[in-house]
Amino acid sequence: MEAVKKMTIDEQVAYLMQGTEYGDENLKQAMASELHERLLEAQKAGRPLRVYCGFDPRTSDLHLGHTVPMRKLRQFQELGHEVIFLVGNYTSLIGDPSDKDKLRPQLTPEEVEHNARTYAEQAFKVLDPELTQVRFNAEWLSKLTFEELIRLASNFTLQQFITRENFRLRWERGDAVYLHETFYALMQGYDAYALRADVQVGGTDQLFNIVTAARKLMTFLGEKPNIGIILGILPGTDGEVKMSKSLGNHIPLLSSPEDMYGKVMSVPDHAMGTYFRLVTRWTPPEIEELEAGMAAGRLHPRDVKMKLAREIVSIYHSPEAAEHAEQEFIRVFRQGDIPDEMPEYSLQNGDTVLDVLMNSKLVSSRSEGRRMIDQGAVRLDGETLTGATDPFPHRGVLQVGKRRFLRVV
Numbered sequence: 001m002e003a004v005k006k007m008t009i010d011e012q013v014a015y016l017m018q019g020t021e022y023g024d025e026n027l028k029q030a031m032a033s034e035l036h037e038r039l040l041e042a043q044k045a046g047r048p049l050r051v052y053c054g055f056d057p058r059t060s061d062l063h064l065g066h067t068v069p070m071r072k073l074r075q076f077q078e079l080g081h082e083v084i085f086l087v088g089n090y091t092s093l094i095g096d097p098s099d100k101d102k103l104r105p106q107l108t109p110e111e112v113e114h115n116a117r118t119y120a121e122q123a124f125k126v127l128d129p130e131l132t133q134v135r136f137n138a139e140w141l142s143k144l145t146f147e148e149l150i151r152l153a154s155n156f157t158l159q160q161f162i163t164r165e166n167f168r169l170r171w172e173r174g175d176a177v178y179l180h181e182t183f184y185a186l187m188q189g190y191d192a193y194a195l196r197a198d199v200q201v202g203g204t205d206q207l208f209n210i211v212t213a214a215r216k217l218m219t220f221l222g223e224k225p226n227i228g229i230i231l232g233i234l235p236g237t238d239g240e241v242k243m244s245k246s247l248g249n250h251i252p253l254l255s256s257p258e259d260m261y262g263k264v265m266s267v268p269d270h271a272m273g274t275y276f277r278l279v280t281r282w283t284p285p286e287i288e289e290l291e292a293g294m295a296a297g298r299l300h301p302r303d304v305k306m307k308l309a310r311e312i313v314s315i316y317h318s319p320e321a322a323e324h325a326e327q328e329f330i331r332v333f334r335q336g337d338i339p340d341e342m343p344e345y346s347l348q349n350g351d352t353v354l355d356v357l358m359n360s361k362l363v364s365s366r367s368e369g370r371r372m373i374d375q376g377a378v379r380l381d382g383e384t385l386t387g388a389t390d391p392f393p394h395r396g397v398l399q400v401g402k403r404r405f406l407r408v409v
Contacts, residue, residue, distance in 0.1 A: 004078045004283065009039050012079055014284050016072070019277035021204050021232040027211070034227045038198055042081075051076045052084035053201040054137065054191055055123070056092045057115035062122045063250035064312070065234040065243035068278045069201045070126040072229060076199070077131050084195060085123060087116045090138040091187050122253050125316050140194040141187055152186045155216050161185075164208060185209045189217035197226040204230055234278050239268035248368035257317045261325035262333070262403030264309035269301045272308060280311050338397060342405040347395060353378065354388040356408060362400045377401045380408075 007015060013036050022028040042049050053069045073083045092112045120134060144152075161167055161182045170177050185208060192200050192214035200210050207230050215225035233242050236249025243250050251263045267275060276287045290307075293299035306326060313322035331337050345360040354369045356362075357378070363369040370388050372378050378385045381396040398406040 004075075007079070009036060009043070011284075012039055016075060016079075016229065018284055018287075019068075019072070019231050019274075020229060022207065022211075022230050023204070031211075031227055031229070035199070035229075038227060042198070048081040049076065049198040050082050050084070050196060051199040051201065052086050052135075052192075052195050052197050054086040054088050054091070054188060055119060056088040057112055057119040061245065062119065062253045063243055063245060064253065064279055065236070065250065067123075067126050067253070068231050068234050069203065070123050071279055071281075072201045072231060073132075074126050074128070074281075077128050081199075082133070083127065083131060084133045084135055084197075085120065085127065086191060086195070087120070087134065087136045088191075089113070089116060089136045090141040091184060091191075125253065135195070137187070137191050137194075141190065144190070149183075149186070152190060152217060152220075155220055156182075156186070156213070158182075160208075160212070185213040186217070189213035189215075192226050193218050193221050193223055196223060198224075199229055200226045201229045201231065203233055205233075206230065232274060232278060235271050235274060237263050237266050239271035245364055248364060248371065250364075251312075253316055257313050257321040257325040258328050258339070259403060260316065261309045261313050261322065261329055264312050265305055265329060265333075266402070267305070267308075269305070272301070272305060275308060275312075280308065281315070282311070333402060338399075339405055342397070342407050344407045344409050345398075347392060347408050351392045352389050353385050353392055356392050356398065356406075357400065360398075360406050362398070362404050362406055372400055 004015070013032055016035060017028075017032050020028060020031075022031065038049060051073060053073055055069075073085070077083050089109070089112050093109070116136075124132070162171055162177070167177050167181075188206075188209045192210075197214075200214055202210050207228070210226075210228040210230065215228070218225045235241060236243035236247060237251065238247075238249045241247060241249060245252075251260060255263070264275075273287070273291060276282055276290065282290075290299065290304055294301055294304055306329075309329075310319075310322045310326060313325050317325075328339060332339050343360065345356060347356070348359075351359070353373065354366060357369040357372070358366060363372060373385060373388050376384050376386075377400060379399045380393060385393070392408070395408050398408050400406075
């Protein structure tokens, strides 16, 4: 933390731009240049930058991929800037279409409230709660008049929306594209104006909403446009596809230290650099040193990955929990042992193999359970189980993949 506080403006820009992706090098350089200028202005004026990210609480069960923008907000906090965690309790009623090629279901206010509460609790594993403002965008969006909405909409053309990939795919398939879905970008742009934000953080799926919509609306409404910090998407444990609970390639924030450590260790070597930049507390020089060490053969990728796993478990649990998880990993997976401690499940009459996997939460969905069985990754006392709907054979130690164990009693 002390090293971060002593960074020069150039070093701060490099730190804050770490992990960003714009799909256009000129745009990236423009944002970096604006950030440099805004940091200098703030330093001369003796004021912090006002930085925010909006979170639509569509789920209360977060995984590591959800924390990427939170990590960036934390970096701004470390540098002394003002951070706002914006809960999209009004935008959630629509559902962000930015990364979807189908209509998103609308949430009820009750669902939004429940998810927002648990979302914020988990977010504070990354953010400093003492330095974080929590705001709700219903505060201003619910007060917009129809006349004001028309004025905001006059800044955009239908072509700008229809040519966006997610809408275009639906249009070409003949699927409906609903008018209310185009409002989302306007609402998000108005959030930036209402907060008078210097910087807005978001993923690559938010590029249009942040760099086009928000900046255009802020300028239209007489404010200096915010700077977009657009972050890459974290791949799942397969190292290829966006981390997703539905795909079973996610690392839940509420998983045990041992499970979290093991899942990080399963990430392919080629994806480690993305994890370094998006979900750790490491600075650009620290990451460069690790990558240079691996490239030169001074550092073994396995040892670097263990360092990565320790870092991630330390953030969401503690350094002590990370050390214990590492020792368990070494003992179980390098020495082939079965762990001494594991969760237990009481076998019920009529339980199938898939029932036990689901009821014990060894898998997150029935489809993941079937996939693991089909891959031969489910074993009972060392014997592979092959039938998802077969009656569960007998009590014993159930193992799924390399990391998940369950004592069936």
